[in-house]
Amino acid sequence: MTRDGSRGTASSAEPERLLEVTDLQLRLNSPRGPVYAVDGLTLTLDRGVTLGLVGESGSGKSMTCKAIMGLISDRRGTITGSVRYDGTDLTRLPLERRKELWGTELAMVNQDAGTALNPVLSVGCQLTEGLRWHLKLSKREARDRAIELLTHVGIPEPKRRLGQYPHELSGGMRQRVNIAIALSCGPSLLLADEPTTALDVTVQAQILDLLADLQDEHRMTMILVSHDLGVVAGRTDFTAVMYGGRIVEIAPTKDLFAAPRMPYTRALLASMPRLTAPSHTRLRATPGAPPDLTKRVPGCRFAPRCAFARDRCRSEEPPLVDETGSGHLFSCWYPDSGTPEETGATLATSGQTLKEDA
Amino acid sequence: MKTMVLGRLAHVVVVLLLVSVASMLLLELVPGDPAYAILGNSATPDAVAALHHRMGLDRPAWQRYLEWFGGVLHGDFGNSLRTGQPVLEAIGQKLPVTVELAVFALLIALVLSLPAGVYTGWRVGRPVDRLTSGLTSVIIASPVFLTALFLDYFLAVKTGAFPATGWRALDGGLAENLRYAFLPALTLAVTEIAVFTRLLRSDMITVLGEEYIANASAKGLPTRHLLLRHALKPASFSLFTLSGLSFGRLLGGAVIVELIFGVPGIGQLMIQSIQSKDYIMIQGLVLLIAFIYVVINAVIDIVYVYLDPRVRTEGVAI
Amino acid sequence: MSVIAEAPDTAAGAGRDSGPRPSRWRTGYRTAIRGLGVLRRRAGVVGAWFWLMLIALLAVLAPILPLADPAVPVGTPNLAPGARWPEFMGTDQLGRSVLSRLIDGARPSLMVALISVGLALVVGGMLGLVAGYRRRHAERVITVFIDATLAFPPLMLLMALAAVLTPSLWTLGIALAIVFAPSFARLARAATLRLASQEFVLAARSAGASRLRVMIRELLPSVVVPLLSYAFVVMAMAVVAEGSLSFLGLGIPPPAPSWGGMVASGRDNLREAPLLVFIPAAVLLLTVLSLNAVGHHLQQRTGNARGANL
Numbered sequence: 001m002t003r004d005g006s007r008g009t010a011s012s013a014e015p016e017r018l019l020e021v022t023d024l025q026l027r028l029n030s031p032r033g034p035v036y037a038v039d040g041l042t043l044t045l046d047r048g049v050t051l052g053l054v055g056e057s058g059s060g061k062s063m064t065c066k067a068i069m070g071l072i073s074d075r076r077g078t079i080t081g082s083v084r085y086d087g088t089d090l091t092r093l094p095l096e097r098r099k100e101l102w103g104t105e106l107a108m109v110n111q112d113a114g115t116a117l118n119p120v121l122s123v124g125c126q127l128t129e130g131l132r133w134h135l136k137l138s139k140r141e142a143r144d145r146a147i148e149l150l151t152h153v154g155i156p157e158p159k160r161r162l163g164q165y166p167h168e169l170s171g172g173m174r175q176r177v178n179i180a181i182a183l184s185c186g187p188s189l190l191l192a193d194e195p196t197t198a199l200d201v202t203v204q205a206q207i208l209d210l211l212a213d214l215q216d217e218h219r220m221t222m223i224l225v226s227h228d229l230g231v232v233a234g235r236t237d238f239t240a241v242m243y244g245g246r247i248v249e250i251a252p253t254k255d256l257f258a259a260p261r262m263p264y265t266r267a268l269l270a271s272m273p274r275l276t277a278p279s280h281t282r283l284r285a286t287p288g289a290p291p292d293l294t295k296r297v298p299g300c301r302f303a304p305r306c307a308f309a310r311d312r313c314r315s316e317e318p319p320l321v322d323e324t325g326s327g328h329l330f331s332c333w334y335p336d337s338g339t340p341e342e343t344g345a346t347l348a349t350s351g352q353t354l355k356e357d358a
Numbered sequence: 359m360k361t362m363v364l365g366r367l368a369h370v371v372v373v374l375l376l377v378s379v380a381s382m383l384l385l386e387l388v389p390g391d392p393a394y395a396i397l398g399n400s401a402t403p404d405a406v407a408a409l410h411h412r413m414g415l416d417r418p419a420w421q422r423y424l425e426w427f428g429g430v431l432h433g434d435f436g437n438s439l440r441t442g443q444p445v446l447e448a449i450g451q452k453l454p455v456t457v458e459l460a461v462f463a464l465l466i467a468l469v470l471s472l473p474a475g476v477y478t479g480w481r482v483g484r485p486v487d488r489l490t491s492g493l494t495s496v497i498i499a500s501p502v503f504l505t506a507l508f509l510d511y512f513l514a515v516k517t518g519a520f521p522a523t524g525w526r527a528l529d530g531g532l533a534e535n536l537r538y539a540f541l542p543a544l545t546l547a548v549t550e551i552a553v554f555t556r557l558l559r560s561d562m563i564t565v566l567g568e569e570y571i572a573n574a575s576a577k578g579l580p581t582r583h584l585l586l587r588h589a590l591k592p593a594s595f596s597l598f599t600l601s602g603l604s605f606g607r608l609l610g611g612a613v614i615v616e617l618i619f620g621v622p623g624i625g626q627l628m629i630q631s632i633q634s635k636d637y638i639m640i641q642g643l644v645l646l647i648a649f650i651y652v653v654i655n656a657v658i659d660i661v662y663v664y665l666d667p668r669v670r671t672e673g674v675a676i
Numbered sequence: 677m678s679v680i681a682e683a684p685d686t687a688a689g690a691g692r693d694s695g696p697r698p699s700r701w702r703t704g705y706r707t708a709i710r711g712l713g714v715l716r717r718r719a720g721v722v723g724a725w726f727w728l729m730l731i732a733l734l735a736v737l738a739p740i741l742p743l744a745d746p747a748v749p750v751g752t753p754n755l756a757p758g759a760r761w762p763e764f765m766g767t768d769q770l771g772r773s774v775l776s777r778l779i780d781g782a783r784p785s786l787m788v789a790l791i792s793v794g795l796a797l798v799v800g801g802m803l804g805l806v807a808g809y810r811r812r813h814a815e816r817v818i819t820v821f822i823d824a825t826l827a828f829p830p831l832m833l834l835m836a837l838a839a840v841l842t843p844s845l846w847t848l849g850i851a852l853a854i855v856f857a858p859s860f861a862r863l864a865r866a867a868t869l870r871l872a873s874q875e876f877v878l879a880a881r882s883a884g885a886s887r888l889r890v891m892i893r894e895l896l897p898s899v900v901v902p903l904l905s906y907a908f909v910v911m912a913m914a915v916v917a918e919g920s921l922s923f924l925g926l927g928i929p930p931p932a933p934s935w936g937g938m939v940a941s942g943r944d945n946l947r948e949a950p951l952l953v954f955i956p957a958a959v960l961l962l963t964v965l966s967l968n969a970v971g972h973h974l975q976q977r978t979g980n981a982r983g984a985n986l
Contacts, residue, residue, distance in 0.1 A: 099579075130579065
């Protein structure tokens with residue numbers, strides 16, 4: 001997968017592969033037995049590319065990020081497959097070595113800035129600790145650097161902020177601080193897990209623009225997780241749709257929006273909020289619940305909810321393939337069943353209660 | 359914030375008034391005549407009448423209370439019936455010893471329970487955690503006099519490492535003073551260690567499950583830093599509250615330990631006063647200890663507000 | 677690293693069960709397995725119940741058991757345990773049977789615990805109920821009284837009371853009840869506050885029931901449950917307190933035996949005969965531990981039950 005030229009910055013002639021995820025599986029331990037939160041996910045990303053990762057809650061987006069980082073303890077679950085970052089397989093690195101990469105190479109911005117910051121440590125303390133530990137800066141240097149970072153993410157009066165505590169900042173400010181922390185040690189891959197979900201609309205746009213600017217500036221690779229197709233539409237080079245712990249469709253963002261192939265993607269698009277609706281409205285129009293990830297059933301995972309499912313869908317799992325060779329991959333035996341309008345209509349009239357996934 | 363402090367103060371005053379009335383009532387509750395308890399049953403009526411007059415027992419209770427209370431307001435708690443020494447003076451002589459023990463005990467307790475609580479809260483369910491949990495429940499169940507005898511037997515009688523009883527004042531040299539203070543302080547500390555460790559462990563477990571710890575972990579910070587800087591601070595707030603309460607309790611509750619180890623502190627004074635039915639002294643001691651206890655409680659509540667940045671700005675009363 | 681390197685659990689898809697139910701046989705089998713695990717975990721609680729029953733039974737039956745008189749010497753002083761039958765626990769420094777004294781000594785401990793906890797439960801529970809339901813003035817007055825009682829260091833209060841009252845089962849029981857009542861009152865008040873806004877209470881009230889009736893018929897039964905399980909923990913405190921007072925010589929006066937008194941008298945020759953201290957100490961400790969274990973177990977169970985009901 002190469003960089004789509006639609007985003008303005010100069011891409012180097014030779015795309016450089018940064019991340020190569022192969023058959024990633026994350027099995028979480030739960031009282032009800034193993035939960036396959038991520039189940040056979042394959043993905044490659046070049047430097048500087050932005051990938052949007054979309055899906056309902058519980059489709060495994062956040063867990064994919066955590067599995068890529070290796071943030072899952074042995075007690076909580078097992079990761080199999082490989083995550084090659086810049087040539088090294090992270091899944092085979094011991095925790096201590098992985099920790100050296102956290103913050104400096106891979107960094108994360110979380111959904112809820114309110115709970116992501118330690119409430120009893122000052123902003124300055126939380127911003128400088130990474131700098132001091134990873135980059136071995138002195139207290140003074142780290143402080144100067146922190147002020148620089150805060151200015152960079154658009155926080156007024158950065159000096160004063162250093163002494164403040166998270167609860168003294170607004171939600172948007174907190175998320176800016178989080179971004180500053182994530183960027184502080186110059187990571188090459190940023191995993192932004194629903195970075196704007198907890199924010200209101202105007203702030204949401206500001207934060208997303210900020211992320212895009214910073215990404216261009218630092219030539220960072222970014223995975224932008226969202227359940228909101230609207231967020232992904234304008235800001236990513238590629239979009240991957242996740243369902244039941246795996247990717248069901250992935251394509252250059254423009255192509256995906258123009259010609260979705262898989263019924264689930266079409267359902268998502270059909271349920272996309274109108275321009276008049278607030279852009280953080282949750283996806284709610286697909287009837288039925290996401291699959292039970294403790295059970296592994298044959299066939300397509302979406303089949304039980306798919307209006308066009310046939311016998312083959314329930315017995316054989318469709319592979320994720322690039323049928324046309326255009327870089328548009330999807331896993332469906334019968335793509336393009338029904339027009340998007342029809343899909344939407346079918347879903348709307350199916351008589352089931354619309355279920356909001358929280 | 360200001361109303362909260364004022365509210366606490368008003369509460370403290372009312373509670374102390376009640377305590378003082380109650381300690382006065384103790385005197386009234388005495389079956390028979392305290393004069394006989396002091397002079398012996400063979401005392402002559404004249405001697406009893408004289409004592410009554412001296413103690414003010416020939417006047418109604420409320421008058422005596424007001425008089426005593428008026429004295430208390432002026433810092434005069436009356437004189438000991440046993441020795442004739444002013445109550446405040448007697449207490450002033452014994453209090454430093456008890457305070458030293460309490461401080462020493464609290465230090466031992468914090469030094470040992472901090473690492474124990476952090477470790478067991480981090481490595482939940484590991485052998486060390488299970489062992490600690492079993493040990494602490496036995497320690498908490500054990501009455502102080504048993505703990506004291508147990509430590510006395512194994513650390514003093516058996517090995518002779520520490521003196522079994524007795525006390526050396528500070529002016530006899532610090533080392534000697536600490537050698538004598540160690541066993542009683544350790545006895546007092548043992549229960550606190552168990553309680554502190556349990557509290558810190560459960561708070562650590564809660565905090566380590568918080569999103570911000572996972573987030574800080576994703577920054578690649580070393581575990582030591584996460585535990586001691588990110589988790590310990592928010593987890594230690596209730597430990598701080600509890601150790602304040604413990605200090606208040608140690609000041610008033612060291613009676614048995616002081617008795618067993620022969621430490622001349624407040625507790626010993628209390629025992630002597632009770633044995634010789636020295637009511638004026640008992641009254642003074644009860645009021646003073648209740649005062650310390652209540653004040654420490656109020657101070658903790660107020661200091662807490664300054665400690666936790668969240669409460670500090672929001673001005674939420676706890 | 678385990679706890680650190682993990683994010684809060686948002687296990688995808690967990691908690692939704694759409695699959696077929698396991699067969700009845702398998703369910704039964706699983707329940708049996710789980711039951712075994714529970715039994716193993718509950719071994720401590722079962723042991724605790726057993727110990728408490730044993731002590732209580734021996735204490736009740738003490739007068740008719742074929743044991744030596746606890747107040748009269750039966751042999752040479754300081755007889756080592758195991759040397760004679762039935763006094764297999766040896767004799768104390770006066771030659772009295774340690775076994776007889778242990779069994780007889782259980783009576784004051786248990787009686788004082790029962791009296792004090794019973795009184796504290798009734799008085800404290802009522803006060804807490806009123807404070808929680810009537811709020812306003814009643815609550816304010818009761819809270820101040822609770823705080824004033826709690827401001828006395830418990831042992832000081834006990835000793836002061838012991839000094840003015842002649843020690844007997846009842847005076848000790850009442851003194852301890854004064855110490856324990858505030859805790860019960862607090863607990864009852866908290867439980868009442870939680871309950872008072874519940875539907876069944878509001879319904880009874882709007883159906884025309886008087887306040888008193890609501891308190892007694894609707895609130896009391898639910899408030900009593902957490903109080904009763906807490907009572908076991910307080911009984912442990914009572915046994916400790918009675919032991920401490922006896923140890924200080926402020927308990928039931930000799931020659932009547934008590935565990936605390938036995939420890940106190942054994943203390944004088946701790947070096948020569950440590951067992952005279954450690955045997956009654958072990959019995960006392962086991963009893964306290966058992967009461968705690970039973971109490972915590974009950975609290976957990978009623979806690980769960982409460983969670984399910986409300």
